[in-house]
Amino acid sequence: MTSSPSDTGTATEAVETPTVHPLQEYADRVAEAVEGTATITFDTVKVEVPADRWVPALTTARDDLGLVFFSWLSAVDWASEVEVGDPFPGEVEDRFEVLAMVGDISEGRRVIFFTTLPKDSPSIASLVEVFAGANWHEREAYEMFGIDFEGHPNLIHLYLPDAFQGNPLRKSFPLLSREVKPWPGTVDVEAMPGSGDEEEPADGPSEDNPEA
Amino acid sequence: MVLDQDLVRHLSESSVSVELETEEMTLNIGPQHPSTHGVLRLVARVDGERAFDVQPVIGYMHRGYEKLSEVRTYPQITTLVNRIDWVSGYANEVPFIVAAEKLLGIEVPERAQFIRLILCEMARISSHLIFMASYPLELGAATPLFFALRERERVLDLLEGVTGGRFHPNFNRIGGVKPAYGSGSSTRKVIQDLPVGFLAETRDAMDKVLEAVDELEELVADNEIIRARTKGIGILPPEVAASYGVSGPNLRASGVKFDLRKIEDYLPYHLFDFEIPVGESGDCWDRWHVRLLEIRQSVRIVQQAIDGIPSGPLQAKVPKVIKVPLGETYVRAENPKGEMGYYLVSNGNQGPYRLKIRSASFSNISILPWILEGVLVPDIIAIMGSLDFVLGDVDR
Numbered sequence: 337m338t339s340s341p342s343d344t345g346t347a348t349e350a351v352e353t354p355t356v357h358p359l360q361e362y363a364d365r366v367a368e369a370v371e372g373t374a375t376i377t378f379d380t381v382k383v384e385v386p387a388d389r390w391v392p393a394l395t396t397a398r399d400d401l402g403l404v405f406f407s408w409l410s411a412v413d414w415a416s417e418v419e420v421g422d423p424f425p426g427e428v429e430d431r432f433e434v435l436a437m438v439g440d441i442s443e444g445r446r447v448i449f450f451t452t453l454p455k456d457s458p459s460i461a462s463l464v465e466v467f468a469g470a471n472w473h474e475r476e477a478y479e480m481f482g483i484d485f486e487g488h489p490n491l492i493h494l495y496l497p498d499a500f501q502g503n504p505l506r507k508s509f510p511l512l513s514r515e516v517k518p519w520p521g522t523v524d525v526e527a528m529p530g531s532g533d534e535e536e537p538a539d540g541p542s543e544d545n546p547e548a
Numbered sequence: 549m550v551l552d553q554d555l556v557r558h559l560s561e562s563s564v565s566v567e568l569e570t571e572e573m574t575l576n577i578g579p580q581h582p583s584t585h586g587v588l589r590l591v592a593r594v595d596g597e598r599a600f601d602v603q604p605v606i607g608y609m610h611r612g613y614e615k616l617s618e619v620r621t622y623p624q625i626t627t628l629v630n631r632i633d634w635v636s637g638y639a640n641e642v643p644f645i646v647a648a649e650k651l652l653g654i655e656v657p658e659r660a661q662f663i664r665l666i667l668c669e670m671a672r673i674s675s676h677l678i679f680m681a682s683y684p685l686e687l688g689a690a691t692p693l694f695f696a697l698r699e700r701e702r703v704l705d706l707l708e709g710v711t712g713g714r715f716h717p718n719f720n721r722i723g724g725v726k727p728a729y730g731s732g733s734s735t736r737k738v739i740q741d742l743p744v745g746f747l748a749e750t751r752d753a754m755d756k757v758l759e760a761v762d763e764l765e766e767l768v769a770d771n772e773i774i775r776a777r778t779k780g781i782g783i784l785p786p787e788v789a790a791s792y793g794v795s796g797p798n799l800r801a802s803g804v805k806f807d808l809r810k811i812e813d814y815l816p817y818h819l820f821d822f823e824i825p826v827g828e829s830g831d832c833w834d835r836w837h838v839r840l841l842e843i844r845q846s847v848r849i850v851q852q853a854i855d856g857i858p859s860g861p862l863q864a865k866v867p868k869v870i871k872v873p874l875g876e877t878y879v880r881a882e883n884p885k886g887e888m889g890y891y892l893v894s895n896g897n898q899g900p901y902r903l904k905i906r907s908a909s910f911s912n913i914s915i916l917p918w919i920l921e922g923v924l925v926p927d928i929i930a931i932m933g934s935l936d937f938v939l940g941d942v943d944r
Binding site: 377378379380382404405406407408410412413420421422423424425435437441442443444446448467468469471472480493494495496497504505509511 | 606607610612614615616618619650651786787788790791792793794795799804806808810811812874875876877878880887889891893895896897898899901902904906910911914918943
């Protein structure tokens with residue numbers, strides 16, 4: 337489910353020819369090595385691994401696949417109800433998606449490993465022992481999403497003051513500036529969201545995007 | 549005989565100083581220290597002249613761009629992202645716009661791509677010139693600053709001439725660069741292309757930059773003090789750098805020949821002939837030298853791009869209200885500071901559902917606790933400066 341929406345986008349329709357993506361072979365190889373499942377969305381290789389195999393999978397990636405470069409770790413809050421921005425169309429299974437991007441430093445291979453965590457008390461093993469750089473990224477994900485990283489040596493706030501309450505990047509966390517003044521900037525194009533008369537701009541020419 | 553006495557005295561003195569008890573002390577550097585390039589705070593625990601534990605404290609400039617992006621439209625977000633690393637604001641916009649274009653499936657006209665590429669390289673030159681100015685200054689040499697800033701001003705003037713902004717160009721649009729026609733209800737269509745004489749002036753500026761780089765090299769490279777303070781200081785082995793996600797010139801200084809311009813296709817770099825300078829030992833000296841050499845390569849790229857810039861439209865056809873189709877992608881670029889990337893999750897609307905910003909300086913300074921362990925206090929400044937970070941790029 338996780339990344340299947342991306343495959344239904346226009347890009348796959350535009351390239352209707354049944355060609356195999358040039359990265360497919362590599363993605364399959366990675367997935368096999370870490371016992372996960374691979375998807376390719378817009379030239380980005382994503383490999384899903386179960387949460388309990390998170391650390392072994394990334395250790396394999398580093399040691400056997402040569403993905404020694406730790407680029408970033410973050411999360412996506414998948415929520416059916418959102419306080420800020422627009423919700424995801426259709427049904428969304430409430431969950432956290434934790435992503436870690438690693439790459440090599442020779443050929444430019446890169447893979448985003450991800451796993452799914454439940455909304456209540458999300459917790460996952462820390463990657464700090466595998467990639468030292470995960471330290472700050474996990475602290476950021478901890479304060480922004482409230483995800484607990486077991487075994488992290490110093491799991492404290494990174495950006496926010498120690499006394500800060502809440503997890504700002506969760507979709508349930510309201511953005512105060514938007515509560516006070518909703519969405520400037522689109523006034524000349526269409527009605528503001530939440531002002532009652534939603535949607536369709538009369539002057540929007542050639543809307544060729546599928547409204548899912 | 550005399551010599552022996554000297555030796556004895558020297559030995560006795562040094563044994564005294566060894567046995568001299570020094571008290572452990574906590575030293576706060578920043579957040580307002582000039583060498584911290586903004587508002588970085590270091591909590592250093594020192595024993596005499598040695599720091600044995602240095603912990604950076606960041607977040608003084610956290611602006612919450614990832615959250616703000618969720619309530620803004622794609623065109624509005626370019627004004628946010630060019631404030632991440634303001635020393636090379638233009639270069640920050642490009643990977644973000646390319647990510648959105650990738651989801652939309654838009655082909656950007658060649659001329660627009662060339663303009664993006666020229667401006668990106670000019671942003672790199674101006675960013676590296678800032679480093680050429682500030683780094684020797686932090687080591688006590690003020691003169692290079694004047695040489696470097698003079699040329700940087702020339703480059704920024706040109707950038708401003710095209711985009712209207714020195715630091716925050718906001719020049720990229722989905723599908724190309726700035727709208728090709730005058731906006732509003734005006735029926736008169738004003739074609740906005742590059743300003744008259746821009747290409748010739750840029751060519752001229754590039755020659756001057758090359759001259760300045762030669763001067764800078766002469767001034768700094770042969771300076772005994774700078775050599776003594778940078779050679780062999782702050783050595784960063786490539787495998788440590790990779791595990792911390794240190795990228796860009798800092799990684800290449802450690803001898804890793806890895807440049808995203810040669811790998812990713814966000815801009816047509818494959819059309820150009822340029823080299824990837826690498827360092828040997830990964831010390832402060834190499835980090836300075838690699839950036840110096842990179843300026844020369846960037847100048848080469850700009851010169852080739854000026855010669856080969858095609859004519860044509862500046863913008864692809866895009867709908868007036870841009871709704872990006874469902875999908876997720878990660879686009880990364882070789883920015884002056886290192887790997888800059890955007891992980892974009894679209895929910896089919898006018899703004900992203902989630903935008904993860906991978907900024908280079910964040911990972912680059914996460915190495916500080918490791919690299920500053922056990923160094924002399926003055927070397928803290930030398931090492932920190934050599935990593936060339938900007939706090940806006942750290943805190944986002």
